[in-house]
Amino acid sequence: MAAPRIVIENCAIATVDGHDTEYASGHVVVAGNRIESVGAGKAPENLEQVVRRVDGTGHLATPGLINTHHHFYQWITRGLAQDANLFDWLVTLYPVWARIDEPMVYAAAQGSLAMMVRGGVTTAMDHHYVFPRGAGDLLGAEIRAAQEIGVRFTATRGSMDRGRSDGGLPPDFAVETTEAALIATEAAIDTYHDPSFDSMLHIAAAPCSPFSVSTELLREAAVLARRKGVRLHTHGSETVEEEKFCHELFGMGPTDYFESTGWLGEDVWMAHCVHMNDSDIAAFARTGTGVAHCPSSNARLAAGIARVPDMLAAGVPVGLGVDGTASNESGELHTELRNALLINRLGAHREKALNARQALRLGTYGGARVLGRQDQIGSLEPGKLADLVLWKLDGIGHSSIADPVAALVFGAAAPVALSLINGKPVVEDNRLTTVDEDAIARGTRHEAQRLARIVAAD
Known part of the structure; x- marks a missing residue:
């Protein structure tokens, strides 16, 4: 029996495949959780098990957006x-x-994910590295929020082992020992990581940054990740102060330091990389x-x-990141998408x-490549997973721009008419279908206020 099919037609399509193939009016057929066909004109006739037909007139279909760097917990410390x-x-x-504690992180993850998914993100990523003692299961709270919304998720188990007394920035009770961080990272991989083709959940190892972790933690995390077959993530070359710090402490710049600790490779991606010289x-x-x-x-x-x-x-793989909402x-x-284009033109x-x-x-295939999933997501091609977005471009904000890709990138944030993740609708008419947006807004406000009261009482 054929898999249930969703047919989207009469829309502009930007496939973001290897040839940047586009169609002024075309179709996408989704069968189960896979893209079955993409092409010009109407969908093939006599398809079996068509459970839904979508008229995409006035819309643009693209691969779902892929976020490659974030800190969900910061949703409750914005502004x-x-x-x-x-x-x-x-x-x-x-x-x-x-x-922060587990209820706060759960609410913050809900807010972060809801905002991204409603805006066209189909694969999210988070770098969580703050684990105060007694705070609860913070990584598990994020994963639960992602599963409830239905987003594809790369959760990185971050870590810090240099508190204030060791020359780091965070309070000592918010960092871990090197051994504890490595044990917890391995446990997260063993518990959650799914390496299958259509996986909804990846885990990566992610010590925070050169100025908040020891050289030992960096080295051993790389060894652990490669033994387990998962990816590696950290912050790198973000500021001139970091460059100065690395030269003073290690006698070399951040890139050379990372290479000396085993932190360059096809299984590694770093956030920011602002201050990079030619070498x-x-x-x-x-x-x-x-x-x-993260522009x-x-x-x-x-x-x-x-x-x-x-x-x-x-030839460096580059994707886009929201970064933490603080x-x-x-x-x-x-x-x-817009700021990457505009800021780089400065x-x-x-x-x-x-x-x-x-x-x-950058926001689609580039992100897939950075996360090591370019064979599965990031472009609209037969056989790939059905993560796609149908953007409404016939409204007042976009209708006078003839080029639909320009309308999407240069224009205001386009409404999402439909978003499919793994072949399932998660956004319809610019609203999430899997969770209550208003309840999430109330929950994040409550937890932000609770955190503020706790801090004020310290």
Whole structure:
């Protein structure tokens, strides 16, 4: 018996395949959780088991957006330290984050995921590295929230083992011992990681950053991840202060330090990578190390402009990241398509830096490549998983732009008429179908206020 089919037709299509194939009016057929066919014109006649037909007139179909860097817990600390650089921002907020607990993280994950998914994200990622003692099952809370919404999820088990007494920034009770961090990371992999083709949940190992973890933790996490066959993630080369820190402490820049600890390779991706010289970019290209580009957060914290055009020209895998919503309060990835294009045009390459289709590729196939899932998601091609978005472009915000990809990238955030994840509708008419958005809004406000009261009482 044929798998149930969903047919979408009469829409513009940007496949983001290897040839950037586009159709002015075409169709996508989904069978079960796979894309069965994509092409021009109407869908094939006489298809069996068609459970739904969608008229996509005035819409654009694209692969679902893929977020490659985030910190969900920050949803309940938005709007703080508004005029700070990264280090001052961290000094201000670590004492706040050190008070989070399981209900807070669950609510924050719900808010973060709901905002992203409603805005076209079909694969989410989170880097959680704050584990205060006695706070509960924080990683499990995030995974539960992702499963309830129905999003494909890469959860990274982060860690820090350098508290304030060891020269780090966070309070000592918010960090772990090196051994405890490694044990917990391995347990998370064993409990949750699903390596199957259509997996809804991946786990990666993710010590926080060079200035919050020991060299031993970095080295041993890389060994652990490769023994377990999972990916590696961290922050890298985000600020000039980090560059200075690495030279003072290790006698080398961040990229050379990462390479000395086993942290360059096709199974590694790093967030930000703003301050990269030519040799750094060459090292990433040579080793296949990926980058999560977070333009809004980089601007919010005055970190600088990443050299994305140079990275792409060198062959570095690059995707987009929301980053935590304490440094990107919008909390959704469509903003990053637009800001990646606009902010990079302020750099040396000016108007030639990025175009609309390159920006869309960063947010789709580029993200899939960074997460090691380019064979499964990131483009609309037969055999790939049915993660796709139908964007409404015939409304007042977009109808006068003839090029639908330009309308999506240059224009205002486009309403999501339909989003499928693993072949299942999760957004209809710009509303989530799997959870109650209003209840999530109330829950996140309650937990943000509870956290603020706890901090105020300290």
